[in-house]
Amino acid sequence: MPVDTSPADASEPPVIAVVGPTGSGKSELAVELALELDGEVINADSMQFYRGMDIGTAKISVPDRRGVPHHLLDVLQVTEEASVSDYQRQARAVVADIHGRGKRAILVGGSGLYIRAALDVLDFPGTDPGIRARLETELQESGSATLLERLRTIDPVSAGRLGDTRRMVRALEVFELTGRPFSSFMPTREYFRPAVQIGLEVDREMLRERLAQRVHGMVASGLLSEVERLDAAGLRHGRTAPRALGYAQFLRVLDGETDIAQAADATIVATRQFSRRQLTWFRADPRISWLGWQDPALVSKAARLCR
Known part of the structure; x- marks a missing residue:
């Protein structure tokens, strides 16, 4: 499906995005807004792209969707790599389709870069499997310190920001491909088309307890069995999926390195x-309107912002 790159019509309603930390109730609010505003939901959680990764990602169940169409859920096998640039193209096409049918598009998720890829003016450099493979081989042979030092000389901004070797390799790949530092491709806060972002303001101590309870609930619901089933489907061989929260920890249970309680x-x-x-990511965006996650009037206040 081609991406709609034309400017949005002045009469077109803004794209809605529901953002915030994991466990804050984003999926539930998105469904309520869709019912209130005649909308459809677009997933922006990078780990919920994967088929079968349901319990560990707290993927909203079909009954809880309450008949609201949900897009870009269950679109990848666990062996496939999630791509922000692919997501940008797909999400914008879905937005154009939803708006073209006179409905409201509602993005929901906690993957900040994916949200910005859909909403903001943002170009992605290409990829070159040959360059990446060479850099990954060099990483294995020479270690991360050598690559990090090289990155510091060509892109000190990225060198100071990137927290894992995968992103380091990507930054070096981009420089070889384009001659530009990876940091120069970071998005500006300029919407691609009109948008409204609603953030869920949380009580941090209550959220800490909720997250613990949620993980224990996942374990009780069969997280280990889900990981075992996905492992048989090639989970370990994926580039993105095996790093998901819970899955990485419970693969170690399957390997006998830890037990369920420790995982x-x-x-x-x-x-x-x-x-x-x-x-931290979402707080840095001044365009987000924050609403209390347990406010009894949350849905009506959010709907008012979107109208």
């Missing part, structure tokens, strides 16, 4: 850390 504790810690990073 659950490790998942809780990792999930809490991730929620803090999400809050």
Whole structure:
């Protein structure tokens, strides 16, 4: 499906985005808004793209969708790599389709870069499998310190920001391909088409407890069995899916390196850390309107912002 790159019509309603940390109730609010505004939901959680990754990603169930169409859920096999540039193309095409049918498009998710890829003016450099393979081989042979030092000389901004070797390799690949530092491709806060972003303001201590309870609920619901089934389908061989919260920890249970209780504790810690990073990311965007996650009037206030 081609991407609609034309400017939005002045009469077109803004794209709605519901954002915030994991466990804050984004999916539920998105469904309520869709029912209130005659909308359809577009997933912007990078791990919910994967078929079969349901329990560990807290993917909204079909009954809980309450008849609201949900797009870009279950679109990848666990062996496939999630791509922000592919998502940008797909999400914008879905937005154009939804608006073309006179309905409201509602993005929902906590993957900040994916939200911005859909909403903001943002170009993505291409990829070159040969360059990437060479850099990954060099990483294995020489170690991350050598590549990090090279990145510092050509792109000190990215060198200071990137927290894992995968992103480091990507930054070096982009420089070889384009001659531009990876950091120069970072998005500006300029909407591609009109948008309204609603953030869920949380009580951090309550969220910490909710996240712990959610992980224990996932374990009780069969997370280990889900990971075992996905492992048989090639989970370990994917580039993106095996790093998902919970899945990485419970693969170690299958390997006999830890037990279920330890894996659950490790998942809780990792999930809490991730929620803090999400809050930092979204708090940096002044365009987001924040509403209390437990406000009894949350749906009506959010709908008012969207009208």
